[in-house]
Amino acid sequence: MTLIKLDPHDALPLIHQITHGIRALIDQRTIRSGARMPSIRNFAVDHGVSRFTVVQAYDQLVAMGYLNSKLGSGFYVSARPKPNTAEENSKLNDSIDVAWLLRNALEDRTNRAMPGAWWLPGAWMEDTGIQKSLRTLSLKHGEFFTAYGTPAGYQPLRELLQSKLSSSIDVTADTSQIVLTSGVTHALDLITRYFVHPGDAVLVDDPGFFILFGGLKSFGAKIVGVPWNDDGPDIPAMESLIKEHRPRIYFTNTVLHNPTGVSVSQSVAYRMLQLAEKYDMMLVEDDIYGDFHPAKIARLATLDQLDRVIYVSSFSKTLSASLRVGYFACKKSLAANLGDMKLLTGLTTSEVSERIIYQLLSGGHYRKHLERTRLRLQAVRTNTIATLEKLGFTTYLEPEGGMFIWVKSNDITDITLLVAQAAQEGVMLAPGNVFRPHQEPSPWLRFNVAHCENPHIFQVLDKILVNM
Amino acid sequence: MTLIKLDPHDALPLIHQITHGIRALIDQRTIRSGARMPSIRNFAVDHGVSRFTVVQAYDQLVAMGYLNSKLGSGFYVSARPKPNTAEENSKLNDSIDVAWLLRNALEDRTNRAMPGAWWLPGAWMEDTGIQKSLRTLSLKHGEFFTAYGTPAGYQPLRELLQSKLSSSIDVTADTSQIVLTSGVTHALDLITRYFVHPGDAVLVDDPGFFILFGGLKSFGAKIVGVPWNDDGPDIPAMESLIKEHRPRIYFTNTVLHNPTGVSVSQSVAYRMLQLAEKYDMMLVEDDIYGDFHPAKIARLATLDQLDRVIYVSSFSKTLSASLRVGYFACKKSLAANLGDMKLLTGLTTSEVSERIIYQLLSGGHYRKHLERTRLRLQAVRTNTIATLEKLGFTTYLEPEGGMFIWVKSNDITDITLLVAQAAQEGVMLAPGNVFRPHQEPSPWLRFNVAHCENPHIFQVLDKILVNM
Numbered sequence: 015m016t017l018i019k020l021d022p023h024d025a026l027p028l029i030h031q032i033t034h035g036i037r038a039l040i041d042q043r044t045i046r047s048g049a050r051m052p053s054i055r056n057f058a059v060d061h062g063v064s065r066f067t068v069v070q071a072y073d074q075l076v077a078m079g080y081l082n083s084k085l086g087s088g089f090y091v092s093a094r095p096k097p098n099t100a101e102e103n104s105k106l107n108d109s110i111d112v113a114w115l116l117r118n119a120l121e122d123r124t125n126r127a128m129p130g131a132w133w134l135p136g137a138w139m140e141d142t143g144i145q146k147s148l149r150t151l152s153l154k155h156g157e158f159f160t161a162y163g164t165p166a167g168y169q170p171l172r173e174l175l176q177s178k179l180s181s182s183i184d185v186t187a188d189t190s191q192i193v194l195t196s197g198v199t200h201a202l203d204l205i206t207r208y209f210v211h212p213g214d215a216v217l218v219d220d221p222g223f224f225i226l227f228g229g230l231k232s233f234g235a236k237i238v239g240v241p242w243n244d245d246g247p248d249i250p251a252m253e254s255l256i257k258e259h260r261p262r263i264y265f266t267n268t269v270l271h272n273p274t275g276v277s278v279s280q281s282v283a284y285r286m287l288q289l290a291e292k293y294d295m296m297l298v299e300d301d302i303y304g305d306f307h308p309a310k311i312a313r314l315a316t317l318d319q320l321d322r323v324i325y326v327s328s329f330s331k332t333l334s335a336s337l338r339v340g341y342f343a344c345k346k347s348l349a350a351n352l353g354d355m356k357l358l359t360g361l362t363t364s365e366v367s368e369r370i371i372y373q374l375l376s377g378g379h380y381r382k383h384l385e386r387t388r389l390r391l392q393a394v395r396t397n398t399i400a401t402l403e404k405l406g407f408t409t410y411l412e413p414e415g416g417m418f419i420w421v422k423s424n425d426i427t428d429i430t431l432l433v434a435q436a437a438q439e440g441v442m443l444a445p446g447n448v449f450r451p452h453q454e455p456s457p458w459l460r461f462n463v464a465h466c467e468n469p470h471i472f473q474v475l476d477k478i479l480v481n482m
Numbered sequence: 483m484t485l486i487k488l489d490p491h492d493a494l495p496l497i498h499q500i501t502h503g504i505r506a507l508i509d510q511r512t513i514r515s516g517a518r519m520p521s522i523r524n525f526a527v528d529h530g531v532s533r534f535t536v537v538q539a540y541d542q543l544v545a546m547g548y549l550n551s552k553l554g555s556g557f558y559v560s561a562r563p564k565p566n567t568a569e570e571n572s573k574l575n576d577s578i579d580v581a582w583l584l585r586n587a588l589e590d591r592t593n594r595a596m597p598g599a600w601w602l603p604g605a606w607m608e609d610t611g612i613q614k615s616l617r618t619l620s621l622k623h624g625e626f627f628t629a630y631g632t633p634a635g636y637q638p639l640r641e642l643l644q645s646k647l648s649s650s651i652d653v654t655a656d657t658s659q660i661v662l663t664s665g666v667t668h669a670l671d672l673i674t675r676y677f678v679h680p681g682d683a684v685l686v687d688d689p690g691f692f693i694l695f696g697g698l699k700s701f702g703a704k705i706v707g708v709p710w711n712d713d714g715p716d717i718p719a720m721e722s723l724i725k726e727h728r729p730r731i732y733f734t735n736t737v738l739h740n741p742t743g744v745s746v747s748q749s750v751a752y753r754m755l756q757l758a759e760k761y762d763m764m765l766v767e768d769d770i771y772g773d774f775h776p777a778k779i780a781r782l783a784t785l786d787q788l789d790r791v792i793y794v795s796s797f798s799k800t801l802s803a804s805l806r807v808g809y810f811a812c813k814k815s816l817a818a819n820l821g822d823m824k825l826l827t828g829l830t831t832s833e834v835s836e837r838i839i840y841q842l843l844s845g846g847h848y849r850k851h852l853e854r855t856r857l858r859l860q861a862v863r864t865n866t867i868a869t870l871e872k873l874g875f876t877t878y879l880e881p882e883g884g885m886f887i888w889v890k891s892n893d894i895t896d897i898t899l900l901v902a903q904a905a906q907e908g909v910m911l912a913p914g915n916v917f918r919p920h921q922e923p924s925p926w927l928r929f930n931v932a933h934c935e936n937p938h939i940f941q942v943l944d945k946i947l948v949n950m
Contacts, residue, residue: 022730023762029679066534066681066702116825120633136625144627145620152616157604159612160802165588196664196806199828207700211495212680213532228826232675233701262490294491334628338664338832357584358696360667364806366612367832 016060017052028063032071040080040091051081051089070212073236112224112448119442127471129461130444133335134417138464140383144334147373163365166353167194171372175341185315191349193356196338196363198302198328199225202265204355205298205324210235215259221449223272226265239451244411246278249285256293263296268314270303273449273460274420275413283314290322301327307415308388320345332384333374337367391417391464398466405475417464422457425479429459432478439474484528485520496531500539508548508559519549519557534680541704580692580916587910595939597929598912601803602885606932608851612802615841631833634821635662639840643809653783659817661824664806664831666770667693669794670733672823673766678703683727687715689917691740694733707919712879714746717753724761731764736782738771741917741928742888743881751782758790769795775883776856788813800852801842805835859885859932866934873943885932890925893947897927900946907942
């Protein structure tokens with residue numbers, strides 16, 4: 015029996031055609047809750063697709079709550095909440111997704127207020143340092159202008175990162191353990207390619223960094239969100255998810271976490287490492303916001319010294335998102351293998367960019383720039399929280415640093431309409447659902463306080479909330 | 483029955499543990515040829531792994547010639563050639579692989595001759611143009627120094643590419659069909675993520691571009707090599723492989739093909755498009771070397787006008803490998819979807835690099851640089867072919883342009899030893915096996931004529947060949 019019509023030549027991948035088709039049948043109640051789905055084998059034969067495609071589609075539907083699997087017996091349609099009565103509402107839910115947020119944030123930034131952005135405003139950044147670096151570089155001679163870089167990246171920058179790891183987070187690593195990438199996303203992609211196979215369970219923060227989710231899904235990973243408390247991941251929940259799904263790896267953002275602003279406490283960090291040891295897992299520590307933290311606080315890598323931890327960071331937030339320079343540090347044998355993966359899948363990174371970052375870091379200006387930025391963030395954070403509270407928002411917690419706060423309105427639970435209306439008024443907000451592993455609904459919003467100096471944002475929010 | 487011991491926590495992915503383990507058992511004759519392998523289901527249950535992992539491992543072993551599958555009956559151990567008697571030899575075969583070539587080529591380039599390189603020597607490139615661009619850029623003001631770029635990349639460069647496509651290869655595209663990437667590899671990666679699912683068959687050139695093979699394999703694709711003639715892919719072979727494997731996509735390098743130097747003839751291009759139409763496939767045309775061709779010749783995209791063709795190119799070979807600027811062009815709806823894939827998996831590309839490339843292209847120097855380079859390549863190609871023929875090498879064909887020639891020795895069939903000995907003498911060669919989809923043996927070598935002005939290369943080859 016053919017359940018849905020598939021077109022192998024449609025631009026939409028088969029797996030998405032299947033998940034969309036089955037969701038529609040369940041949403042329309044053509045298939046009732048409790049119904050048994052065709053076996054993977056039968057579905058594959060009837061629809062002329064491979065079994066993997068079916069398994070992945072079913073897995074996604076389980077993750078989205080449409081199906082549940084009973085061991086040895088197959089897949090069943092889950093009991094579903096009533097469909098949204100407001101057609102309007104479901105349309106918005108469909109359109110306000112991660113791709114929408116990214117396009118909307120990056121396409122045309124003129125004359126728009128962007129509290130949903132994940133970068134510092136241009137006026138906060140140090141153009142002059144980069145201009146100076148470009149000028150210095152333009153006077154140099156060498157093949158680095160036109161040739162491929164070296165496999166692990168520009169050696170003097172790696173030496174400088176070695177010192178930085180040692181002095182700022184007490185991690186001892188030699189340069190053979192440090193590999194440059196074109197940003198954190200590239201580093202996470204290499205780690206994913208190396209460790210994750212289709213169908214593998216992978217732990218992530220819930221809420222967490224959505225670009226990571228997209229990358230993991232494109233490799234067929236089953237992503238499992240670990241609920242996030244105000245001191246890091248919920249440890250009992252983490253352990254029971256490990257027991258249930260047997261992941262080999264957890265990708266986590268430990269300091270000034272995106273989107274909540276939380277930093278993992280020392281005791282939680284210790285217990286994360288204990289679980290990693292007990293269940294033989296790797297932890298990938300994304301520390302892209304760490305340099306904004308005013309204090310020297312321990313990372314997972316500080317405790318573990320790169321045994322089970324792969325440490326990842328970049329300069330996209332502090333110096334330049336345009337230059338695309340990041341890195342990872344891990345144990346030596348793994349660094350060699352991940353370095354091969356870098357070459358095999360994309361050759362080398364840009365030595366021109368790496369030399370510019372090197373000059374910016376070695377000039378001594380970086381520390382001053384960070385100090386100024388931290389103070390400025392502190393001031394605007396306090397103001398933004400106060401202003402949002404007057405408008406009826408609650409803050410999840412006041413972060414110790416960084417640009418993000420995580421807030422929800424006391425008056426409304428479905429923020430989709432708020433986000434859509436604000437967009438029409440030229441205010442780009444970041445709704446909580448995009449930070450959840452499967453874009454599950456969320457009443458939260460992420461605000462970037464550095465973009466909140468513009469009073470227009472709060473006038474727009476006030477106007478919308480009053481009319482809701 | 484457990485056939486091999488697997489460690490889910492080993493750094494080596496499970497699928498490789500399985501293929502290595504089974505290969506060892508077959509090589510040691512523990513499992514004899516003709517033996518029936520455990521079913522996928524049983525192997526998965528006995529070893530505690532997912533069925534996908536087993537299917538992928540078995541598929542790889544089929545591709546490597548260790549297993550063969552009989553429809554409806556399962557997998558059997560193939561009749562194998564005798565194991566190499568020379569232990570030495572098999573060690574070399576293991577160590578001279580793609581990762582070896584990449585590390586070896588990119589790690590330390592001082593005082594070494596590199597006829598195996600895939601770039602022009604530094605002395606052939608235009609440092610001064612880039613120095614000038616950096617200086618010009620350093621005088622500008624704007625957020626582009628520190629901010630994320632726009633989703634599709636720097637608009638003026640895309641406009642310039644629009645004109646270039648029109649004037650140089652008669653392809654009409656508007657800028658919404660052109661998306662910038664960080665090189666060809668990035669473009670191919672986005673296309674792979676979008677179209678390819680684990681287990682999907684994908685056609686590639688045999689021999690062809692090995693970085694592509696690595697990328698496809700990391701997404702679980704079953705790569706199928708189309709044999710290559712002196713006018714492009716073998717069309718009857720291409721059709722029978724399509725019938726057998728039902729691929730949805732063929733990645734091909736049509737002009738001054740890497741590694742053979744062949745350009746696809748008009749009639750073969752037309753027949754490739756006919757097959758794509760008949761079997762409803764997409765063709766990905768990698769045109770990274772096309773600008774080195776002295777004549778204006780039709781591409782697949784010229785005939786098809788971006789309907790079934792995704793056109794991919796970059797400036798890594800002509801202007802700078804360090805800046806990492808490439809692009810793809812395709813039909814509008816697909817460009818939007820692939821553009822979303824770019825954002826979702828890695829955000830934007832470097833606008834600093836894109837502005838430098840823009841300046842280099844718009845200055846008018848690009849054409850002159852290409853003309854000079856083409857003449858110089860022509861001269862050194864003629865000399866290199868003559869010198870290699872004196873040493874007993876045969877050239878596959880004399881290419882119409884570009885840096886590559888594809889040669890084999892009339893005296894030796896196993897070139898592994900030659901490559902290893904040359905490496906010890908400081909001469910880096912590129913052996914044919916690394917260009918084959920599954921690194922099957924090959925008697926061919928790829929020479930980059932631009933690196934062959936150094937007589938030391940031929941002295942070393944002569945010395946080794948005389949003693950062999």
